[in-house]
Structure formats: C-alpha cells, structure tokens
Amino acid sequence: MSLLWLRFALACYFIGLTYAFFALTRTSELFSRIALHAASVGMVFHFVSLVELFLSGRVVWASVHNGESLLAFLSMTFFMIIYAIYKTTSPGVVVFPIVFFLTFVAAVDEQPVLLTAFVQHKGWLVAHIILIFTGYAALMLSFGASLLYLIQERRLKSKKPSSLISFLPALEVIDQIGYRSLLLGFPFMTLGLITGSVVAMTTYGRIDFSDPKILLSLLMWAVYMIMVFTRWNSGWRGRRAAALATFAFVAAIVAWAANYFSTIHRFAAS
Amino acid sequence: MRYQLIGVNHKSAPLEVRERLAIPESRLPDFCRDLAAHPGIEEGMIISTCNRVEVITHTVNGSADLRGFLHEHFKLKPEDLNPHLYELREKDAVRHVFRVASSLDSMVVGEAQILGQVKEAYATARAVGAVRGQLDQLLSRAFAVAKRVRTETAVGSSSVSIASVAVELAKKIFGTLQGKNVFIVGAGKMSELAARHLMAHGCASIFVANRTYERAIGLAQRFNGQAIKFEDLYNSCDRADIVITSTGAPHAIFRREHGEQFLARRKNRPMFFIDIAVPRDVSADLAKLDGIFVYDIDDLQQAVAGHIADRRKEAEHAEAIIASEVEKFEARAHTLDVVPTIVSLQDHLETIRQAEIDRVRGRMGTLTPEQEMAVEALTRGIINKVMHTPITTLKSAAREAEATTVIDVVRRLFNLQVKAKEIPSEPARKEEVETRH
Numbered sequence: 001m002s003l004l005w006l007r008f009a010l011a012c013y014f015i016g017l018t019y020a021f022f023a024l025t026r027t028s029e030l031f032s033r034i035a036l037h038a039a040s041v042g043m044v045f046h047f048v049s050l051v052e053l054f055l056s057g058r059v060v061w062a063s064v065h066n067g068e069s070l071l072a073f074l075s076m077t078f079f080m081i082i083y084a085i086y087k088t089t090s091p092g093v094v095v096f097p098i099v100f101f102l103t104f105v106a107a108v109d110e111q112p113v114l115l116t117a118f119v120q121h122k123g124w125l126v127a128h129i130i131l132i133f134t135g136y137a138a139l140m141l142s143f144g145a146s147l148l149y150l151i152q153e154r155r156l157k158s159k160k161p162s163s164l165i166s167f168l169p170a171l172e173v174i175d176q177i178g179y180r181s182l183l184l185g186f187p188f189m190t191l192g193l194i195t196g197s198v199v200a201m202t203t204y205g206r207i208d209f210s211d212p213k214i215l216l217s218l219l220m221w222a223v224y225m226i227m228v229f230t231r232w233n234s235g236w237r238g239r240r241a242a243a244l245a246t247f248a249f250v251a252a253i254v255a256w257a258a259n260y261f262s263t264i265h266r267f268a269a270s
Numbered sequence: 271m272r273y274q275l276i277g278v279n280h281k282s283a284p285l286e287v288r289e290r291l292a293i294p295e296s297r298l299p300d301f302c303r304d305l306a307a308h309p310g311i312e313e314g315m316i317i318s319t320c321n322r323v324e325v326i327t328h329t330v331n332g333s334a335d336l337r338g339f340l341h342e343h344f345k346l347k348p349e350d351l352n353p354h355l356y357e358l359r360e361k362d363a364v365r366h367v368f369r370v371a372s373s374l375d376s377m378v379v380g381e382a383q384i385l386g387q388v389k390e391a392y393a394t395a396r397a398v399g400a401v402r403g404q405l406d407q408l409l410s411r412a413f414a415v416a417k418r419v420r421t422e423t424a425v426g427s428s429s430v431s432i433a434s435v436a437v438e439l440a441k442k443i444f445g446t447l448q449g450k451n452v453f454i455v456g457a458g459k460m461s462e463l464a465a466r467h468l469m470a471h472g473c474a475s476i477f478v479a480n481r482t483y484e485r486a487i488g489l490a491q492r493f494n495g496q497a498i499k500f501e502d503l504y505n506s507c508d509r510a511d512i513v514i515t516s517t518g519a520p521h522a523i524f525r526r527e528h529g530e531q532f533l534a535r536r537k538n539r540p541m542f543f544i545d546i547a548v549p550r551d552v553s554a555d556l557a558k559l560d561g562i563f564v565y566d567i568d569d570l571q572q573a574v575a576g577h578i579a580d581r582r583k584e585a586e587h588a589e590a591i592i593a594s595e596v597e598k599f600e601a602r603a604h605t606l607d608v609v610p611t612i613v614s615l616q617d618h619l620e621t622i623r624q625a626e627i628d629r630v631r632g633r634m635g636t637l638t639p640e641q642e643m644a645v646e647a648l649t650r651g652i653i654n655k656v657m658h659t660p661i662t663t664l665k666s667a668a669r670e671a672e673a674t675t676v677i678d679v680v681r682r683l684f685n686l687q688v689k690a691k692e693i694p695s696e697p698a699r700k701e702e703v704e705t706r707h
Contacts, residue, residue, distance in 0.1 A: 169445065
C-alpha cells in the first residue's frame, strides 16, 4: 500500500516538474499556484506512504528506496518552509526535478537493503538517517538557490526589460534562502555524521577511515564547512558560491554513491 | 517662419555620441551667445539634456549653417557626427519643438521632466539675449501646447519615471529597501528625485558627496542625511547599497579597481549603481564584476520601454493636437508677417484723410458738431471701403505661401515705407520658468 500512495505522490510531483520547466521560460501566477497545490497534495500522499511504512512494523529505514523517499519528503518540507517565509515557488525549479527523480526511483519496486541486520542500536541508526537526509535536503536547496542566484544575476546584468518582471525573487532573497539552508543543514549534517560514527563504533568497535564511505563523507563535510566559512567570512556569492555549492553537492552524491562499494555501509542485494 | 533646428536625440544617436555633445550647465550661456552670433542666425537656444541636444534657431534667410556651428564647437569629426544629426526647418522645426516640449519625443513618452528642461534652456538663452521675439513666440506656444497635451490626453498620467524604475530594479536586487543606504554623488535634480523615491520606499539613510561641499550639505540636510567630502568618496562609498551618480565629470569616476575595493570591504554584498550622468560616471568594466549592477540612463529607459506601448493610443491623440497647433501657429506667424503692412496701410490712408480734411476745412467755414461728425464719418467710410479689399486679401494671403508676394505688391501700390518690424513679445514673458526640478 505504501508504494501505491507514493505513486500518487509521484503523479502530483510530476505537475511540479512540468512547472519547473515551464517557469524557466515564462512567468505564470496561475501555474505556480497549481504547482504549489499539487505539491501539497503530493506531500500528503507522501506522508501517508511514509507513515504506513512505519506502521507496517518492519521499518527498513536503511533500504535505499525508503531513504530516497524520505529525502524527497524532507526536500519538499524545506520547499514549503521557504514558501511560507518568502512566498516564492521559484526554488521549485530545482527542487521539483530532484524530488521527482528521488520519488520516481523510490516508487520502483526493487529494494536493495543496507546490511544493518547486526546493528545493535536501531535508534541511533534512525537518527543518523534522518539527520543526514535533512542535511542532504538543505544542501540540495542551497545548491538550487545558488543556481537561481546565477540566473537572476545574469538577468539583471543583461538589462533587458524582462528583468523587472522575472519570476525569480530578488537577488538578496535568493541569497538568503541559500545561506539559511546552508546554515540550517550544517548542524544536521554534523550530527548525522556523529550518530553514524556512533553506530559504526558500537557495531564494529572502531571507525575504519580507509573505507570510501567514511572518507567521502568526511570530505563532503569538510567542503560543507569550507562553504559555510567562506560564505560567512567573505560573503562569497554568485559564480564562486555556485561553484562551491556544486562541488559540495557532487561530494554529497559521491558520498551517497559510496554505499555501493563500501564494506561497512553497503547494500545487500534484495 | 524661418525657424531652423538641428539636433541629436536618443533615437538618432547612441549614448557615446550624445555624451560628447552634452553641454555642461555652466557653459550653456556661452554656447547660446556664440550661437546667436553665428552668421545667418538671428536668435538661438540650445536644449542639452542626457537624451538630446537640440539647437533651435531663427535665421536670417532660413538656411544658416548649423552643422558648421556644431563642428566648430564640438571636437567630433563631421563623419562621426553627421549620420546622427537631424535637421528641420520651418513647419517641421515647429512641430519638433512642440513634440519635444510635450514629451512625445521622449524615450519615456509622457515623462514630465523634459518640459522643465526646455523651460530652463529657454530661460538661459533669454538671459543672455540670444532669444528675442521669434523664438519667444515659438517657445511660449510650445509651453501652451505641452500644457494642452498634458490636460487633454492621458499621455502624462501613470508616467513611469526613471526614478521609479530605479526603485523597481533596486527591489529586484535587494528585495526590500528597508535599511539600505543610498549614496548620492553629484547633487543634481535627477539624482535628488531618485533618492526621494528610494527613501519613500524605506531606504534608511543617505550620504551626499559633491565637488562643492556646501551643495552636498544643503542636499544632505533636506534628506536628514550626511554630507561627505568628495575626497572621502572612495573611503565611504562602500557603506552604500545604492549609489546614484550624476556628476559632470568628463571621465568615469568609478572604475573596476574601486568596485573591487568596495566589494572586499562589503563582504561581497551587492551594490547597485544608478548612473544618470552623461558622460557616464561608471566605467563599463566595473559592471562586469560579480555583485555590481550598473544601470546607466539608457538602460533605465529601456527598462521602461515596455510601458510605452500602453500609451501609444494616447500619444496618437496628442499627435493630432500637435498637428492642429502647428497649423495654427503657422497661420498666426504669417498673419504676424502681414500685420505691419496692414498697420502702415491704415496709417498711410489716415494721414491722407487728415490732410484732405485740413485742406478743405477753411473753405467750409464753421461747422456745427453734427456736420463735423458727418464729415468724419464720410471720409472714414470711404477709406474703410477702399482698405477693405487689400486688408482681406492680405489676411487671407497670410495663410498661404504667397504672403510675401502680396505684401510686396500692396506696399508698392500704396508706396508704403518699410519699417523695422516690432513684434510684441508679451505672451512669452508671461510664461516664466515655473518649475525647477
């Protein structure tokens, strides 16, 4: 059943996806409202899907697809929070395609599962997953914001009359969205890594720094920290900030992909 | 009607050419004097704004060498300048002046600033004696036409001024203007207007720097702001989020290296330069920096170009008013040409009448008052009858091109002396410069 609800959610997110492509070329108040409502309905289905999964008793949080589903849901939550604060749906241009992709993959049946059978502290594991994914979602949004910043900057610099009626929010607002997401995501990411280490410590008794998953995760965290620092210290934005955000985002994806070749943090074939 | 006009505007010439033709306010009186002294020119005035340079003259024979005047006074090669010039005569010149004053020739059709600028240019030329009767008439009529266009059409309403576009753009960069600082460099009218708009939208404080420190203080006081010595410009400019610059400096005063300094000190928070100076105050390479946004006068106007379409219909109505006003003005100008002839014809016949009465008075003996009046009436009647046809002919000829021929014939038939034309310039005097933006 959980999967069915997820597929309903996917259908709703599809509307968001079309909006994302549409919004790049023109502005439509109506379409952005439709996309927003579709996204809200999608989130309800999505939530139901997650709750049902949880109630089903055999929560396999560590399943790849459940993870993706959770990440998509958290990203949508961020999107809605931003909408509540800034009254703009434009981050959807980036968020919708990613959420759609994640949900789409999650809605496919096959489910490789992380080898967590011998993990002793399930609570720590759940905390680890939720924290890390919140961090991922924040990072993704920050990345999206830096792309939007570039678009808006270019529009304003091109000096076309259309720069006055652009669908994007003001440059400083985009910057704020990106920076705040970044700041918000950092403690989650940090705590997520700490809880992960705790799980590893209790399970294996030590942390193997030569493991690609751990190495890449640390690298990602380091890039993240540099990003927060430079942003705070020298106020980097525009092209440099976008380059850094892209780098951090890629690092995050690589760290995620490391699941497939890590010895301690890997999936079992289903 | 020997009006002759030469000029460039935003349509005919790019900013690069216009900024080289721009005449500083302080030198305008000299230019007007030179213009009036130029061979073949009786009267002249110059309108020099950021969008146009117009040389309006009344000439001796309708074909003065205005291009020569421009070539003499500006260091521009004829081949660079000539393609951008338009030259208009008589009726076309009149129409152009009417259109300019009515803001129909403006890039932002209907904007109100141009009328004030034309009035000021007129006052300047008048003050140095470059404008007398003929241009007085043209300009006073132009002001009246502008007023008519403004009241009878909606061209001027919802006018999107440069200032309000600047505010829109600032909002696109900063989101809210609450707490943002504005720096005015060069205390001009336009920058003051833009600053007022920005303050009205919540900008926190204002700094003013001006070559003449006293003017900076004056303007700063009006805004409750702070005057900055011009030497400290680069040290304090980074405090501003929005810089409105409109100095008369011949070279750019903000260059790339300044921008880099500002950004470093501002931790890369963006800056918005509104450059309304011609020639420009901000160099082109500064705008290439990340986080620096520069809009010069042309960019701002382009940004509002979209609004022009809405007003096209109203503009058509306004053009109709202009057309009828040009006709009226032309007719009146010709009538004015024949007025001296009519007056001297009347004078001439009246002299004859008086002389004849005096001559026969002795032979008639004493007349009763009634008889006196009868003689008066009789002689006057004859003269009026005789004069009637020539005067109507003159008046109707005035509306056509043959006026000069008819005037000539009448003068020769009646052997009228040619007197220097004295054309009253009263109507123009009434239209003193009212608004100073």
